[in-house]
Amino acid sequence: MSFTTELKALLSNRYSENTDVRNQHGAGFSYHACMPPDAVVYPQSVEEVSEILRICSRYRVPVIPFGAGTSIEGHIVATRGGISVDLGKMNRIPEINTADMYVTVQAGVTRNQLDEALKGTGFFFPIGPGVNATIGGMAATRASGTNAVRYGTMKDNVLSLTVVLPDGSVVKTGSKARKSSAGYDLTRLFIGSEGTLGIITDLTLKLSGYPESVYAAVTSFPTVEAAVNTAIRTIQQGVPVARVELLDATMMRVINRYSGLTYREEPTLFLEFHGSSGEVERQADRTRSIAFGFGAEGFVGEEEESARERLWKARTDAALAVQTLVPGCRLFSTDVCVPISRLAVCITETQRDIAESGLLAPILGHVGDGNFHLSIPVHPDDPDALAKARAVNERLVRRALEMEGTCTGEHGIGIGKLAYMESEHGPALAVMRSIKAGLDPLQIMNPGKLLPPSPF
Amino acid sequence: MSFTTELKALLSNRYSENTDVRNQHGAGFSYHACMPPDAVVYPQSVEEVSEILRICSRYRVPVIPFGAGTSIEGHIVATRGGISVDLGKMNRIPEINTADMYVTVQAGVTRNQLDEALKGTGFFFPIGPGVNATIGGMAATRASGTNAVRYGTMKDNVLSLTVVLPDGSVVKTGSKARKSSAGYDLTRLFIGSEGTLGIITDLTLKLSGYPESVYAAVTSFPTVEAAVNTAIRTIQQGVPVARVELLDATMMRVINRYSGLTYREEPTLFLEFHGSSGEVERQADRTRSIAFGFGAEGFVGEEEESARERLWKARTDAALAVQTLVPGCRLFSTDVCVPISRLAVCITETQRDIAESGLLAPILGHVGDGNFHLSIPVHPDDPDALAKARAVNERLVRRALEMEGTCTGEHGIGIGKLAYMESEHGPALAVMRSIKAGLDPLQIMNPGKLLPPSPF
Numbered sequence: 001m002s003f004t005t006e007l008k009a010l011l012s013n014r015y016s017e018n019t020d021v022r023n024q025h026g027a028g029f030s031y032h033a034c035m036p037p038d039a040v041v042y043p044q045s046v047e048e049v050s051e052i053l054r055i056c057s058r059y060r061v062p063v064i065p066f067g068a069g070t071s072i073e074g075h076i077v078a079t080r081g082g083i084s085v086d087l088g089k090m091n092r093i094p095e096i097n098t099a100d101m102y103v104t105v106q107a108g109v110t111r112n113q114l115d116e117a118l119k120g121t122g123f124f125f126p127i128g129p130g131v132n133a134t135i136g137g138m139a140a141t142r143a144s145g146t147n148a149v150r151y152g153t154m155k156d157n158v159l160s161l162t163v164v165l166p167d168g169s170v171v172k173t174g175s176k177a178r179k180s181s182a183g184y185d186l187t188r189l190f191i192g193s194e195g196t197l198g199i200i201t202d203l204t205l206k207l208s209g210y211p212e213s214v215y216a217a218v219t220s221f222p223t224v225e226a227a228v229n230t231a232i233r234t235i236q237q238g239v240p241v242a243r244v245e246l247l248d249a250t251m252m253r254v255i256n257r258y259s260g261l262t263y264r265e266e267p268t269l270f271l272e273f274h275g276s277s278g279e280v281e282r283q284a285d286r287t288r289s290i291a292f293g294f295g296a297e298g299f300v301g302e303e304e305e306s307a308r309e310r311l312w313k314a315r316t317d318a319a320l321a322v323q324t325l326v327p328g329c330r331l332f333s334t335d336v337c338v339p340i341s342r343l344a345v346c347i348t349e350t351q352r353d354i355a356e357s358g359l360l361a362p363i364l365g366h367v368g369d370g371n372f373h374l375s376i377p378v379h380p381d382d383p384d385a386l387a388k389a390r391a392v393n394e395r396l397v398r399r400a401l402e403m404e405g406t407c408t409g410e411h412g413i414g415i416g417k418l419a420y421m422e423s424e425h426g427p428a429l430a431v432m433r434s435i436k437a438g439l440d441p442l443q444i445m446n447p448g449k450l451l452p453p454s455p456f
Numbered sequence: 457m458s459f460t461t462e463l464k465a466l467l468s469n470r471y472s473e474n475t476d477v478r479n480q481h482g483a484g485f486s487y488h489a490c491m492p493p494d495a496v497v498y499p500q501s502v503e504e505v506s507e508i509l510r511i512c513s514r515y516r517v518p519v520i521p522f523g524a525g526t527s528i529e530g531h532i533v534a535t536r537g538g539i540s541v542d543l544g545k546m547n548r549i550p551e552i553n554t555a556d557m558y559v560t561v562q563a564g565v566t567r568n569q570l571d572e573a574l575k576g577t578g579f580f581f582p583i584g585p586g587v588n589a590t591i592g593g594m595a596a597t598r599a600s601g602t603n604a605v606r607y608g609t610m611k612d613n614v615l616s617l618t619v620v621l622p623d624g625s626v627v628k629t630g631s632k633a634r635k636s637s638a639g640y641d642l643t644r645l646f647i648g649s650e651g652t653l654g655i656i657t658d659l660t661l662k663l664s665g666y667p668e669s670v671y672a673a674v675t676s677f678p679t680v681e682a683a684v685n686t687a688i689r690t691i692q693q694g695v696p697v698a699r700v701e702l703l704d705a706t707m708m709r710v711i712n713r714y715s716g717l718t719y720r721e722e723p724t725l726f727l728e729f730h731g732s733s734g735e736v737e738r739q740a741d742r743t744r745s746i747a748f749g750f751g752a753e754g755f756v757g758e759e760e761e762s763a764r765e766r767l768w769k770a771r772t773d774a775a776l777a778v779q780t781l782v783p784g785c786r787l788f789s790t791d792v793c794v795p796i797s798r799l800a801v802c803i804t805e806t807q808r809d810i811a812e813s814g815l816l817a818p819i820l821g822h823v824g825d826g827n828f829h830l831s832i833p834v835h836p837d838d839p840d841a842l843a844k845a846r847a848v849n850e851r852l853v854r855r856a857l858e859m860e861g862t863c864t865g866e867h868g869i870g871i872g873k874l875a876y877m878e879s880e881h882g883p884a885l886a887v888m889r890s891i892k893a894g895l896d897p898l899q900i901m902n903p904g905k906l907l908p909p910s911p912f
Contacts, residue, residue: 177825177856182880
């Protein structure tokens with residue numbers, strides 16, 4: 001029997017070598033070139049995932065776990081061919097437990113699907129990247145998004161995982177208890193492991209109570225520094241702000257054009273407050289007076305849902321707006337995260353760098369965490385723009401590392417940030433390699449991602 | 457050169473084979489029998505820790521990291537002799553950074569010392585176990601305590617660690633950024649690893665803003681179930697309660713006797729609310745009406761600091777109070793954590809079990825997390841009581857595991873919970889063993905702890 005025969009026997013028409021299917025599974029939402037896998041499989045159960053991994057282990061075939069294909073750093077490109085394991089058919093939500101405030105989902109459940117399922121329960125899942133990713137993919141890349149300043153990232157909101165290891169064995173990384181001191185934290189080990197240690201098939205997620213009241217606000221500043229200082233002071237004063245997003249002047253200009261809006265084209269904060277009804281207004285009041293202290297102009301606030309959504313729509317449409325700048329472009333997206341006290345300098349130096357490069361590269365930041373993004377529209381036929389974008393990215397990452405930050409706050413390493421792992425982690429990289437060698441001795445799991453090739 | 461000669465040459469009078477010193481380093485705060493190490497060393501720097509580990513690796517001598525010796529599950533007993541590495545002399549606090557809301561500490565800094573250092577900064581470190589442990593020890597056991605329901609555990613409040621590996625290499629597990637998606641989460645891997653993978657020497661901790669206002673309250677209930685349901689409903693309704701501690705009727709009786717107090721000897725909740733001034737009262741009001749709905753009697757609240765401290769003193773003195781029950785006793789302390797919806801049943805069945813055993817075993821719970829403790833005073837010369845305590849503990853853990861909980865919420869495994877690792881983790885234990893084998897191939901780090909002997 002050949003490898004292909006075994007997989008076909010197991011999955012029948014849920015095994016595909018179709019070129020379009022393969023290409024669709026070989027590229028994420030980014031500038032990274034498509035590298036299609038040799039085939040795509042669609043398991044429907046943990047048992048099938050286990051069997052697929054057993055077969056791939058036996059034949060030493062690379063395995064690339066695939067969620068919604070929204071990865072930004074090339075996590076799903078098939079650098080060495082192999083099998084893309086698409087978890088899209090594993091999209092059930094077996095249990096919503098409001099008493100214990102958790103939900104269990106299969107890895108292929110999408111963010112929007114989960115939102116829909118939780119409607120009316122009084123609870124929500126606070127982690128939301130800008131795209132409709134799968135929950136499994138969000139765990140694999142340690143995703144976060146706009147709510148992280150208050151609710152944390154995926155690492156803070158997963159109780160336990162079911163993971164299939166490369167040899168086909170199935171492990172559960174935790175219980176349904178809210179906390180535990182029983183052994184190594186395998187849940188956190190697999191979160192952010194980018195499919196290089198095993199395939200996440202099921203997740204138990206912590207739910208958060210939907211706030212009694214939500215208040216949104218937008219306010220603009222004379223400088224990036226004033227906006228960042230407002231965010232810092234707000235957090236330091238203990239205002240439990242739920243979202244605090246910075247859009248730079250370029251981004252505001254792009255959004256105004258895209259959505260026909262008339263916001264000031266200055267560094268702007270989009271804010272959101274969660275709490276009881278009176279409380280959110282008090283939080284907003286305190287933030288407003290901090291903002292005015294830093295020279296803010298205007299502070300438009302909304303508590304009513306549709307008005308809030310109108311207000312936030314500009315922020316939500318940011319990525320779409322950037323994509324219209326260069327017809328036919330792909331987005332070169334990158335992110336770093338620095339200590340918040342260095343954020344204003346990091347952004348300002350990056351803006352200078354962008355201006356010198358001649359690129360159009362709007363900036364958007366989850367400033368409460370010190371995390372920000374560049375989105376650079378690059379046409380595939382413009383190698384010069386791509387080279388410039390790479391150079392800006394390189395300098396951005398070096399700057400962040402010099403500031404004791406990290407080369408990525410939420411996008412992950414994939415293949416895009418491999419070159420910086422050594423600078424960021426130094427000797428700790430050997431620890432990561434040791435873990436990888438122990439769990440994936442045949443090196444079949446998502447090869448070429450997260451860990452740069454060993455120098456030895 | 458012998459092993460001893462090398463260590464003495466390195467550390468001179470900071471190497472000790474004194475019997476009292478060895479005995480003091482061979483027992484924690486618990487019923488576990490003292491097993492003294494062969495010698496105790498007191499490094500003063502990361503370089504010395506590294507050199508000690510290099511020497512111990514060369515001679516394959518067991519190494520037991522030691523903080524304040526407050527461990528409950530026998531984490532520091534020298535099951536195979538070896539060297540206890542006392543980090544007490546590494547107790548500096550190099551940096552308090554209020555702009556970026558972190559503090560860097562050496563591993564030997566104690567909880568109380570850190571509190572003292574943060575006074576007047578407007579920030580605090582929210583994790584506090586019931587004893588004056590070292591911060592390094594708290595990280596090594598993934599400690600939590602009364603604030604965890606709101607602020608999380610050690611895993612949620614550490615930004616990065618410096619760890620010395622068994623071969624003497626020094627790794628940093630993270631940056632100063634608030635979040636990162638750059639590679640495996642080594643910080644969370646070492647948190648809770650109980651000294652079995654390396655020695656934590658330095659920590660960067662997240663700080664929390666000290667609340668503008670704090671409100672404490674005590675209220676008692678006809679049943680454990682009513683008390684637990686009040687905690688559940690309070691959390692579900694989104695009241696961000698900072699502490700919610702359950703003391704059972706036995707514990708209240710013990711405390712009244714110890715402190716000459718006159719609390720109702722019924723299941724009682726001690727609560728604390730953090731926020732702005734009006735906010736904490738509103739939080740308390742909402743909780744009060746929930747409590748009354750479940751039949752609570754009385755709801756004594758205090759906002760002024762000394763009155764709050766008086767109120768909480770009874771809770772704080774609980775362990776001391778239990779120790780006076782049996783003169784000359786040691787405390788058999790154990791904890792489990794279950795999904796909160798199972799908590800009342802778990803506690804009630806355990807109380808029945810205790811009554812049948814004839815033991816005196818007050819219960820105290822961090823009920824917001826579903827975590828609770830038994831403290832059983834056992835005299836060292838009473839093997840019958842110890843056997844009964846072990847049996848109650850065994851049934852307690854089995855009960856928790858059947859309820860999809862964990863064998864320990866915050867005390868850790870040490871040697872005391874080794875027997876339950878297989879039941880709790882099953883195949884995931886192989887993953888833990890693989891990590892251990894990769895990082896500590898000579899098996900010198902805290903042998904006999906956390907991982908049960910392999911069946912193979």
